[in-house]
Each structure stands twice: as C-alpha cells, then as structure tokens.
Amino acid sequence: MxxxxxxxxxxxxxxxxxxxxxxxxxxxxxxxxxxxxxxxxxxxxxxxxxxxxxxxxxxxxxxxxxxGYNRIDGDFLDAASDDAISIDNNSPEIYKLFMGRYSAVSRLRDMExxxxxxxxxxxxxxxxxxxxxxxxxxxxxxxxxxxxxxxxxxxxxxxxxxxxxxxxxxxxxxxxxxxxxxxxxxxxxxxxxxxFAQCIDYIIGELDEIKDDLRSLPMSDATEFAHAPTKETCLAMKARVLLYAASPLFNEKPLEAGNELIGYASYDSQRWNLAAQAAKDLIDQYGPKGKGTLNLAQDYRNIFINFYGGNNPELIFFRPVGKNKNIETVNGPLGFSGNSLGNGNTNPTQNLVESFLMKDGKKPGESTKYIYNSVDDPFKDRDPRLDLTVLHNGSRWLNTTLDTKVGGTHNPSGAQYSRTCYYMAKFMKNYQALGNYEDDTHLWVIYRYGEVLLNYAEALNEVAIAGGMIDYKEVISSLVQLRKRAGIEPGDDNNYGLPTPETYDPIEMRDIIRNERRIEMAFEEQRYWDIRRWRIAETIFEKPLRGLSIQVVGTKTNYHEVDVLSAKFDTKRYFYPIPYSEVIKNGNMIQNPNW
The missing domain is CATH 1.25.40 (Serine Threonine Protein Phosphatase 5, Tetratricopeptide repeat)
Incomplete structure (x- = not known):
C-alpha cells in the first residue's frame, strides 16, 4: 500500500x-x-x-x-551492571534485568x-x-x-x-x-x-548519506534546534556503531559461530581500523585542531547540567529533560527532608569505586606517591572524578557531612537503606554548600566528545593488538586529555599516570582504556553494553557485587568490604529474546539462540 x-x-x-x-x-x-x-x-x-x-x-x-535518567521504572540501567544496584529490595524491574528473570513472554522495560x-x-x-x-x-x-x-x-x-x-x-x-x-x-x-552485517551497513549508509543535509555546530538557530542532530552527531554515531561492530561479541568471539543474525560470518581485524578512522574523522574535523567546535568541557560536572552552547563544547547530541529536581530527589541521599528529601535509588558498588585511580593516575595500591588505606581512609587522594560520581561516607552534601554507615544519619536502619553505603552524585548540581535541592536544567547526554576520544583510543589500540602499526602517542594523547580535565596530576613525565610510548603494551593498555571508560562514563548507559560487546559479562559476574560495612570504634572509622548481590550470567543473555508475539505471528522470524 x-x-x-x-x-x-x-x-x-x-x-x-x-x-x-x-x-x-x-x-x-x-x-x-x-x-x-x-x-x-x-x-x-x-x-x-x-x-x-x-x-x-x-x-x-x-x-x-x-x-536514561531512572529509565528502568525509577532506576538507572547501570544498576543492572556491576557498577550499581537499586535500593529497592522488592524485585524491581532492574533487579529482574540483573538476575536474568525475563523471557520472550515475560519482558522488561529495556526490551523495547x-x-x-x-x-x-x-x-x-x-x-x-x-x-x-x-x-x-x-x-x-x-x-x-x-x-x-x-x-x-x-x-x-x-x-x-x-x-x-x-x-x-x-x-x-x-x-x-x-x-x-x-x-x-x-x-x-x-x-x-x-x-547483523546488513543492519550495520544500512545504518552506516544512512549516516553517510544524510550528514551534509543536517546542520553543523555551532548552530545559528540553536535556541530552537539545539536538540537536533548535526553532522557531528552523525559522525559520533558512526564511530560508536563501528566500534560495537568491531567488538568481540559481534566480530571475534560470536555467541554462536556462523549465526549471521547475531554477528559477522567471520572475524576481520580491519573492522577496528574502520572504527578508529570514524572517530579520528570527527576529532580531526571538529576537535581543537580542526574547526574547534568540539572539545572537552572544562568542568566535568557541568557537562550534564549546562545547556548546549559555547560554555559546553563537549555536547554533540542530547535529550532535553527539562528544568526540575527529579534526579536529585530520586537519587539523593536518605536522611534529609523537605526540599532536601532524597530517595537514594542508585547505590554505586565497591566494584565501581575501586576502579577509580589515585590522584597521580595509578591504581590504588600501586602508587608510590599516595598510600591507599582501604580500611581507615579509602577515599583520600583519589581521582577527582570519584567525588563527582559517588557520594560516600564523609562527603559534603547539602551543607552536611554525610554519615552513610548503616543506621547512620544518611543511611537509616529500616526497609530502605543504601545497600552499599554509597549514593550516586553524577548528573547533579554542586550541592556541597547548598541547603536545598533546586529546579535546574538537566540533559541526558547521548553523544559527547569525551566518548569519541575513548572510542578512538580503544579502536586504535585494538588495531595494535591485531598486529597493525599505530602511533602509540595517539592513544596516549586521547587518554591524557581526559585525565588532565579530570584533575589527575601530570607526574614527572607529564603522562598523567599512563605508560610512555617506550613502555607501551597494547594488552595492558586495553585494560587501562576499558577502566578509563568505566570511570569517565559511569551511569551513562555505557557499562551495561560494554561488558556485553567485550564478551566479558560471564567473567564479570563470577564475582559478587560489593559494598561497604562501616564501623565506628571510638573516634576511628573502619571500612570493610562486604558482598551484597550475586548472579551468574547465562550467555544467552548477551542478546534479548525477540518478543514471543513477533515470532508467533511472523513465520519468518527466527528467535535468538537458546530463547
């Protein structure tokens, strides 16, 4: 018709x-x-x-x-990863998603x-x-x-x-x-x-065809159309799509060999080159050395609360959420009232917290400059992004020092309490010295320049792992830019805790890049998908999610890690089941493996 x-x-x-x-x-x-x-x-x-x-x-x-703000019936998608859990103990949607309690008939909120x-x-x-x-x-x-x-x-x-x-x-x-x-x-x-290959080719073909018909940054009519995609958005999406397509789940380690519905027919390392080039095209054309319309924002916190404009050059594409305080009231710490009331929904895990580096860019326990004391003061001298991402015992919030031990002022005993002794801080305005939550503009950032740098670093490093020749300085430079913005110290070699070109090991750098991505993009709906496309979910979930047990003895506060949630990962969950209704009414529809 x-x-x-x-x-x-x-x-x-x-x-x-x-x-x-x-x-x-x-x-x-x-x-x-x-x-x-x-x-x-x-x-x-x-x-x-x-x-x-x-x-x-x-x-x-x-x-x-x-x-993505509290998208899964009040929870962040990351609460189904190893980065957070929900405060709700009553089997919410996000818990079912984490545990794998769904099927082709019994479907959940993310299974759009x-x-x-x-x-x-x-x-x-x-x-x-x-x-x-x-x-x-x-x-x-x-x-x-x-x-x-x-x-x-x-x-x-x-x-x-x-x-x-x-x-x-x-x-x-x-x-x-x-x-x-x-x-x-x-x-x-x-x-x-x-x-899978036909779908990827179609998506990339569409992006290539339409990119010049869209606007480009900076928009002359941004007041009305700032939410609209631009040529830069097309290039950013192309880089992400090709990064996923090159990743192990679809390329090197498919879930079911030869099943072209869920991956490529055979491995091709050249796909990493395509992903790296796509990210590089955006960086070269519109980054600081190109037109200069894209760059990292100076203030990490403000990426998510400042509207598109010259003061936030990091934004490429976002979804306006409106002017309100919903993020704060849903996720802010317990123990406050009135205009300061928070529900504490998102509880970051110790697994996430320990991924944050020390101030010199070294892992906790590996820094020779900063001694990591996991028992007495585990938050001292850490990557500044930790305090912008996670609220912990001793954090300043709403003009108060948080007491998040179980039974403490900001983690009271009862049916509702932080299951990890942590709360989420990211996406919220700086409320360290303010006494009440206020309506403020929030943006759900879909593409930003920081991700493009991470995509480029990952893809280029994977080219090296596959035996290709690369300039190690390109990978290092992408990560240096992020760490410098974050406030990591440059160190004597001005390398911000990263290997030098002389000590560069691509396998070691893979772990560094993945960890940097986890830190930089926490709660941005990246981690949930990253551990899937990397084919590491079953390994990740062999270990339980952990939180803290905080004990006060006299004047001394001691911190001890405790297990809070465990779940084995069934490999069929790398893909969602196609709705049963679609399979029944369409005789040509093939269900995903083992569903």
Whole structure:
C-alpha cells in the first residue's frame, strides 16, 4: 500500500504509536493538543511554516528518544551492571534485568521492540510526506548552503530511524529492515530478520548519506534546534556503531559461530581500523585542531547540567529533560527532608569505586606517591572524578557531612537503606554548600566528545593488538586529555599516570582504556553494553557485587568490604529474546539462540 492510499486515513495515534502528548512542553519540546489528525492536516500543502509537521517530528524525539535518567521504572540501567544496584529490595524491574528473570513472554522495560519500530514507522511517515509542505523557512546545512527546512527535517527523521535501528541491533542482533515502507493495521507483514552485517551497513549508509543535509555546530538557530542532530552527531554515531561492530561479541568471539543474525560470518581485524578512522574523522574535523567546535568541557560536572552552547563544547547530541529536581530527589541521599528529601535509588558498588585511580593516575595500591588505606581512609587522594560520581561516607552534601554507615544519619536502619553505603552524585548540581535541592536544567547526554576520544583510543589500540602499526602517542594523547580535565596530576613525565610510548603494551593498555571508560562514563548507559560487546559479562559476574560495612570504634572509622548481590550470567543473555508475539505471528522470524 502506498502512502498516497493512506493519506486520508486517520492515524490511530494510540494503537499505531502516533499520539501527540500535551505534556511535551514539559520535556523540552512543543506542546501539542491530544487529538487525531489526518496526514493531509499534518503535512499540509498550504502550511508554509510547517507547524504541524514540525510538531510531528518533535513528537518522535519526545516519544522515542529516551532519557536514561531512572529509565528502568525509577532506576538507572547501570544498576543492572556491576557498577550499581537499586535500593529497592522488592524485585524491581532492574533487579529482574540483573538476575536474568525475563523471557520472550515475560519482558522488561529495556526490551523495547515495538516502541522502536513505532519510532521507525513515524520517521517513515515523515520521510514519505514532508516534501509536499511548501516551506518558506530555511536553514543552513553542514556545507554552508541555505536550504528549505524540509531538507533537514527529512535528514533528522532518517537519523532517528538509524538511531532506533542501532538500539534494536545492540539488543537483538539483526532485525527486519523495513525501508521507507509504512505498514498499516491489517497488513500481513512477514519480514525475515536481516543479518547483523546488513543492519550495520544500512545504518552506516544512512549516516553517510544524510550528514551534509543536517546542520553543523555551532548552530545559528540553536535556541530552537539545539536538540537536533548535526553532522557531528552523525559522525559520533558512526564511530560508536563501528566500534560495537568491531567488538568481540559481534566480530571475534560470536555467541554462536556462523549465526549471521547475531554477528559477522567471520572475524576481520580491519573492522577496528574502520572504527578508529570514524572517530579520528570527527576529532580531526571538529576537535581543537580542526574547526574547534568540539572539545572537552572544562568542568566535568557541568557537562550534564549546562545547556548546549559555547560554555559546553563537549555536547554533540542530547535529550532535553527539562528544568526540575527529579534526579536529585530520586537519587539523593536518605536522611534529609523537605526540599532536601532524597530517595537514594542508585547505590554505586565497591566494584565501581575501586576502579577509580589515585590522584597521580595509578591504581590504588600501586602508587608510590599516595598510600591507599582501604580500611581507615579509602577515599583520600583519589581521582577527582570519584567525588563527582559517588557520594560516600564523609562527603559534603547539602551543607552536611554525610554519615552513610548503616543506621547512620544518611543511611537509616529500616526497609530502605543504601545497600552499599554509597549514593550516586553524577548528573547533579554542586550541592556541597547548598541547603536545598533546586529546579535546574538537566540533559541526558547521548553523544559527547569525551566518548569519541575513548572510542578512538580503544579502536586504535585494538588495531595494535591485531598486529597493525599505530602511533602509540595517539592513544596516549586521547587518554591524557581526559585525565588532565579530570584533575589527575601530570607526574614527572607529564603522562598523567599512563605508560610512555617506550613502555607501551597494547594488552595492558586495553585494560587501562576499558577502566578509563568505566570511570569517565559511569551511569551513562555505557557499562551495561560494554561488558556485553567485550564478551566479558560471564567473567564479570563470577564475582559478587560489593559494598561497604562501616564501623565506628571510638573516634576511628573502619571500612570493610562486604558482598551484597550475586548472579551468574547465562550467555544467552548477551542478546534479548525477540518478543514471543513477533515470532508467533511472523513465520519468518527466527528467535535468538537458546530463547
């Protein structure tokens, strides 16, 4: 059925995923009435401002570009990794995700299948119809050309479609590619899954085709369109997609050899070269030595609370969350009240805390300058990012020194308590000296320059592991930039605790890069996927998640590690099960291994 045949059909917004939400204005997007529209109304031939079609596009962002803040029924996705656990003991969704208590029938919040395909369907509707709108509005594309607004709207829709496909692929492997088709209720859709390689090729092809039709940073119309993807966003996404595609789960160590639905048919080390080059292209074109529009923000904390602009050059793509204090009240420490009340949802693990380095960039226990005292004062002289990521006993918060021992002021005894004696600090405003939580702008950062540096370092180092020739200084430089911004001391060799080119060992550097990524991007929905694409989840979860037991004897506080949660990782969980309903109604749909 062509889109012309359905032009005058009413869109069933609830059933087909096209309901405009009146609350959109509260989430950084335009407000829309809750009613049904025809395609002729949305894509009007007389609407030269394209008002309704722009609302339609904004609705795709609003409904399908998710914020990771407490996304899994009040919890961060990282609480299903080894970096955190939920304060809730009553088997919340995130606990079931961590424990593997799900199936093709009993599905959980992160197992988005229909929602992403709804987003793809909406994008296709816009792609097929936007050109009939007689725009008198223009924009400047990445090539510096002035074009009608529909050019970038179509490119944005294609970007979002590619983004949704990648979200599906990293969860399920290869999925059906529907092209530009818009299916309606009653259509007999029996599409088979495309291979993993076909999906990756499609996503990369889309990004390459649309990048110049998007805007480029800095935007001249950023006040209205700062949330929109740019050419830089395309390049950042390309670098991430190719990094995943080169990773062991899909390339070197597939879950099921020869199964092209969940990985490549054979290993190819050249995929690491492609990933490294994609990241390098973005760095060279738009980093400090290129156009200079991208760089690391000076203040690590402010990456997540400052709106796009010259004072935050790190942001590449983000999801506006609005001006509120929800992050603080959901995750802030227990033991406060009124406008300082916190629920303490996200409890970082000792596993995460011990990954943070000492101030000289060395591991705890390996520094010759700073003595690590795990019993008496484990937080002294640590990587400054620790205090910006984790609240611990003795942290300053809300003009108070936190007492997080069980039964302490900020970890009271009872049904609700921090199971690790830690709370999350990241994403929140600096409340060390303030007495109350205040409404503030929050952003869910999807792509940032810091990740691009990490992607480049990882991919380039893997090229070396595979036997390729690289410049070790390139890898070291990427990590130095992050450590320098973090406040790590340069040391006598000005190498910020990293190996020199003369002492460089690619295998050792792999562990350093992975740990740096864990620290730098904690709680940004990276760790959960990283331990999967690296094929290390079963090894990671051989060990229990740990917290602290804090004991006060006289005037002395002692810290002892305790096990708080354990779960074995079944390798079938590297991919989610495809919904049972999809397998039953589509005879061509093949389920993932062992589901």
């Amino acid at each position: 062509s889109y012309y045949m359905i032009r005058n059909k009413y869109l069933t917004f609830l059933g087909m995923g096209l309901l405009f939400m009146a609350s959109a204005c509260n989430d950084g997007y335009e407000k829309e009435p809750v009613e049904h529209f025809t395609l002729d109304y949305v894509f009007s031939r007389v609407d030269s401002a394209g008002i309704q079609s722009r609302y339609f596009l904004n609705n795709i962002y609003l409904e399908h570009l998710y914020s 299948w229909g929602a992403y395909y709804q987003g793809i369907r909406k994008a296709n509707i816009l792609i097929n119809n936007i050109d009939v709108v007689p725009f008198n509005l223009t924009y400047v594309n990445a090539l510096g050309e002035t074009k009608p607004l529909n050019y970038t709207m179509k490119a944005e829709a294609r970007f979002l479609r590619a983004y949704f496909y990648f979200e599906l692929v990293k969860r399920y492997g290869g999925v059906p590619l529907v092209g530009d088709n818009v299916y309606v209720l009653g259509d007999d859709v029996q599409l088979p899954r495309n291979t």
